[in-house]
Structure formats: structure tokens, C-alpha cells
Amino acid sequence: MTRRIGHFVGGKVVEGSSGRFGDVFDPNTGEVQAEVALASKSEVEAAIANAAEAQAAWAAENPQKRARVLFRFLQLAQAEMDSLAALLSSEHGKTVPDAKGDIQRGLEVVEFACGIPHLLKGEFTESAGPGIDMYSMRQPLGVVAGITPFNFPAMIPLWKCAPAIACGNAFILKPSERDPSVPMRIAELFREAGLPDGILNVVNGDKEAVDAILTDPRIMAIGFVGSSSIAEYIYSTGTAHGKRVQCFGGAKNHMIVMPDADMDQAVDALIGAGYGSAGERCMAISVAVPVGREAAETLMGKLIPRVENLKIGLSSDAGSDYGPLVTKQALERVRSYVELGVKEGAKLAVDGRDFAMQGYENGFFMGGCLFDEVTPDMTIYKEEIFGPVLSVVRARDYDEALSLPSSHEYGNGVAIFTRDGDAARDFASKVNVGMVGINVPIPVPLAYHTFGGWKRSGFGDLNQHGPDSVRFYTKTKTVTSRWPSGIKDGAEFSIPTMR
Numbered sequence: 001m002t003r004r005i006g007h008f009v010g011g012k013v014v015e016g017s018s019g020r021f022g023d024v025f026d027p028n029t030g031e032v033q034a035e036v037a038l039a040s041k042s043e044v045e046a047a048i049a050n051a052a053e054a055q056a057a058w059a060a061e062n063p064q065k066r067a068r069v070l071f072r073f074l075q076l077a078q079a080e081m082d083s084l085a086a087l088l089s090s091e092h093g094k095t096v097p098d099a100k101g102d103i104q105r106g107l108e109v110v111e112f113a114c115g116i117p118h119l120l121k122g123e124f125t126e127s128a129g130p131g132i133d134m135y136s137m138r139q140p141l142g143v144v145a146g147i148t149p150f151n152f153p154a155m156i157p158l159w160k161c162a163p164a165i166a167c168g169n170a171f172i173l174k175p176s177e178r179d180p181s182v183p184m185r186i187a188e189l190f191r192e193a194g195l196p197d198g199i200l201n202v203v204n205g206d207k208e209a210v211d212a213i214l215t216d217p218r219i220m221a222i223g224f225v226g227s228s229s230i231a232e233y234i235y236s237t238g239t240a241h242g243k244r245v246q247c248f249g250g251a252k253n254h255m256i257v258m259p260d261a262d263m264d265q266a267v268d269a270l271i272g273a274g275y276g277s278a279g280e281r282c283m284a285i286s287v288a289v290p291v292g293r294e295a296a297e298t299l300m301g302k303l304i305p306r307v308e309n310l311k312i313g314l315s316s317d318a319g320s321d322y323g324p325l326v327t328k329q330a331l332e333r334v335r336s337y338v339e340l341g342v343k344e345g346a347k348l349a350v351d352g353r354d355f356a357m358q359g360y361e362n363g364f365f366m367g368g369c370l371f372d373e374v375t376p377d378m379t380i381y382k383e384e385i386f387g388p389v390l391s392v393v394r395a396r397d398y399d400e401a402l403s404l405p406s407s408h409e410y411g412n413g414v415a416i417f418t419r420d421g422d423a424a425r426d427f428a429s430k431v432n433v434g435m436v437g438i439n440v441p442i443p444v445p446l447a448y449h450t451f452g453g454w455k456r457s458g459f460g461d462l463n464q465h466g467p468d469s470v471r472f473y474t475k476t477k478t479v480t481s482r483w484p485s486g487i488k489d490g491a492e493f494s495i496p497t498m499r
């Protein structure tokens with residue numbers, strides 16, 4: 001009997017009732033390890049109703065008490081780090097150390113959200129007019145939702161739900177149907193930490209569940225992360241239904257390698273950022289841009305043996321550089337892009353398509369691929385491949401290198417490797433991309449800054465986590481007050497507390 005994954009609603013796991021299920025694979029073996037329930041519209045509506053009922057009391061709690069739940073959640077999640085990472089790795093295929101990073105980067109946003117009593121403070125102007133004070137306050141929106149991708153099944157749900165819950169909202173999470181177990185466990189841990197029932201409900205599902213969220217009038221805001229075409233659909237449909245929506249999409253992140261860069265450092269960076277997690281990261285480097293012929297020759301000379309010697313292995317093997325891709329469909333998609341690149345005339349310097357893991361021939365493994373002489377008109381340059389494939393585009397000079405990521409339709413992350421502070425400063429200022437690394441290949445901002453790409457990598461105007469998340473999950477109310485006469489009760493001698 002295949003294991004079944006249901007939903008988490010009202011503080012408990014509930015079975016799906018739609019009769020529809022999706023397969024959850026073990027990407028190492030290629031076998032189905034579980035079936036996840038795919039929610040119907042009415043199941044989503046029931047989860048929203050449950051959340052709506054719970055939300056007002058949660059919003060009425062003082063922010064310190066809400067933060068204390070988050071503090072307890074952090075302790076529980078840290079204590080379970082090993083088993084959470086193993087579970088994540090078994091459904092996603094990323095290595096266990098990388099899975100720990102996925103969880104940790106999510107927990108850092110929970111840590112940020114523990115500061116919610118400070119973050120929610122409004123503004124105050126005394127004597128804005130004669131006897132008039134003016135102040136603003138941030139109030140929760142009500143019930144909000146998050147729709148998240150397969151590639152960070154802990155980090156992105158936590159980026160969404162932690163600030164939303166801390167602000168006093170109830171949250172409906174619709175995680176990826178490819179790896180739903182960690183999001184379900186996160187909801188259970190929040191409950192163990194003291195989160196009231198209904199404040200974090202998880203509905204598993206596909207387009208049917210998403211469409212129910214998009215059109216339900218009780219959902220006030222939606223945070224989405226996934227591919228750009230779906231991001232655009234979520235943004236246009238959600239806003240057409242009067243919701244606040246922020247959507248983060250696909251990417252094609254370039255790394256510029258200037259002739260003066262430390263080439264060994266640049267190669268290390270490209271190997272880790274290009275092939276880590278089998279390239280299934282929205283901040284993966286998928287395009288390397290050496291500047292000038294000499295830099296290109298040196299870079300290729302050093303890259304080829306490193307790509308050939310990548311250690312591809314089981315996601316549970318601590319010695320693996322990266323594990324399998326998430327599904328067979330993903331593997332075939334990436335392979336077909338490599339085939340297309342060859343047809344388009346790019347030079348395939350390393351071909352990892354035929355890699356097979358001994359004893360795991362049905363697993364979704366793929367060796368590292370490296371293309372040289374890729375040009376901007378090629379499909380493999382224009383589109384996101386999302387696999388262990390790095391394309392090298394040779395630039396004549398700095399201006400051409402700057403123009404490549406700037407004019408690409410995606411604008412998530414970008415990096416420059418150089419020893420020249422002036423070039424780095426000019427690049428950071430001019431490049432038309434949302435997140436920039438200077439000698440840092442994956443410039444994912446920390447929890448107290450904000451994360452967001454530009455152009456087709458981001459739809460909507462506020463970024464994820466950091467102060468923007470508090471703005472996104474609250475609405476501002478501004479009060480102008482005048483008291484014609486005072487009420488003077490006398491002195492109070494004990495220190496006021498928020499208990």
C-alpha cells in the first residue's frame with residue numbers, strides 16, 4: 001500500500017477527499033514513494049473557512065505572544081534538523097547538507113519574524129496640528145496564501161508563512177506537489193510550538209487548488225514562487241480578483257569573469273553555483289561570461305576537468321556534489337535542452353547526458369554539461385534550463401558583458417568576479433538585475449534584507465522577507481486624533497507590561 005499524504009487543516013492531518021492524487025517520487029530510485037492528495041475547490045474553501053474563523057483571535061494576541069510561538073518553533077525545527085533534511089532530500093534529490101541549508105535559510109526568516117513587536121511599530125507625530133496627534137499602525141490583512149515551488153520545499157514556505165503569521169494573519173500554504181512532506185511537517189511543528197489551530201493550513205494540490213485560492217474573496221494576499229509563465233498567470237488572475245499579489249519567477253543568472261579575476265576562485269564559484277543542487281536553484285549560475293579571449297581560454301581550461309570530475313551520487317551520500325533531478329520529466333526536459341544546444345551550434349565541451357548511477361539506473365541522475373561559444377540568439381541562452389548545464393558566452397569587453405544580463409528577459413541574480421573595485425562598483429550600479437554579487441556567486445540576501453528579481457523574474461512591487469514582508473502582509477491605518485479635554489487619572493506607580 002503506497003503511503004498517502006493528505007492536508008493539514010485545523011491543527012490536524014486530514015485525508016484528501018477529491019479522489020485525485022499525485023505521485024511523489026524517490027528521485028534516487030525513480031520509484032513512487034508516496035501519493036499526495038490533490039485538493040478540490042471545496043476542500044480549499046473549507047481550509048480557508050477554517051483559517052478565517054481562527055484569524056481574528058490570533059490577530060488580537062499581542063505581538064510578543066505571537067513571536068514566542070515562532071521562538072518555540074525555531075527550537076523544535078533545530079532539534080529535528082537531521083530528520084527534516086533527510087526527508088527533504090528523499091523527495092527533492094538535493095544532498096542532505098544542501099537540504100540543511102534549505103531549512104536553515106528558512107529558519108533565518110523565522111528568526112527575523114521573531115522581531116515582529118519591533119517591526120510592526122507604526123509612526124507617530126505629536127502636535128501635527130493644534131492639539132492633534134497623528135499616528136499610523138500596521139494591521140494584518142486576514143487570510144493570506146502562499147504557493148511555492150519544488151526546489152526549496154522548506155525555505156520558501158517559511159519565507160512566506162513566518163512573516164505573515166507573525167503579523168497576525170492566517171496562512172494557507174499550497175506547496176509543490178513534488179515534495180510536500182516537509183511543508184506538512186513544518187505545519188505540525190508550528191502547532192507543537194503553540195500556534196492556534198487554523199492559523200497555518202496546508203492544502204496540497206495542483207492547478208485546481210491554486211485556482212480556488214486565486215478566486216476566493218476571503219484570500220487577501222498571495223505570495224507565489226515558481227516558473228515565470230505561472231507567476232504571470234498568478235499575478236494577473238490574483239490582482240484581477242482584487243488581491244495583493246507578489247510573484248517570483250524563473251531566472252538566467254550570469255557570472256561575469258573579468259580578466260583580472262582570481263581564476264581559481266571563479267572556477268570554484270562556477271562549479272558550486274552552476275552544479276550545486278543539480279542546477280535546480282533560482283539563483284544558480286547558468287551563464288558564465290569571461291571577458292576577453294585570454295580569460296575565456298583560461299576559464300575553459302580549468303572548468304572542463306572540474307565538470308568532468310563532478311561527483312554525482314545518491315542524495316543521502318555525504319560525498320556527492322549533487323544528487324538526482326526531481327522527476328523524470330525534469331531530467332528529460334534538461335536533456336532535450338542539451339540536444340537543442342548542440343543543434344543550435346553551441347560547442348558541448350562536456351556531455352553528461354549519458355551518466356548512469358550503478359545500481360540506480362532508474363534514478364533521475366544526470367552528469368554535468370558544459371557549453372562553450374553560446375550566443376544570445378540561441379534558445380539555450382534565452383530560456384531557463386534548470387539543470388546541471390552551464391553555458392559560456394564569450395564577451396569581447398566589459399560593456400558587452402554588462403549588456404548581456406542587463407538585456408536578458410530574466411533579472412534575478414548576477415555576479416561579477418574581478419579585483420577591480422571601480423569595475424565592480426560600476427557594474428553593481430548599472431546592471432539591470434535585482435540581486436548582485438561581487439566575487440560572490442549566489443548573492444541571496446540575508447533575512448533582514450529583501451529578496452527579489454527584476455523583469456520576468458518578479459511580478460509585483462514588494463520583495464520577499466526583510467522589511468518588505470511586513471509591508472506586504474499588513475495594511476497601514478493612519479489615525480488623526482484630537483482630544484478637546486483631558487482625562488487625568490493620577491499617577492501609576494507600577495511599570496506597565498504587555499502581559
Ligand code: NAD
Nearest residue numbers: 148149150175176206207210226227230248249250251282
Ligand atoms: P512551477 O511554476 O511548476 O510550480 C510552482 C507552483 O505553482 C507549484 O506549487 C505548482 O503546483 C503550481 N502550479 C504549477 N502549474 C500550475 C498551473 N498551471 N496553474 C496554477 N498553478 C500551477 O515551478 P517549479 O517547477 O515548482 O519550480 C521551479 C521554478 O521556480 C523555476 O523556474 C525557478 O527559477 C523558480 N524559482 C524562483 C525563485 C525566485 O525567488 N525567483 C525561487 C525558487 C524557484
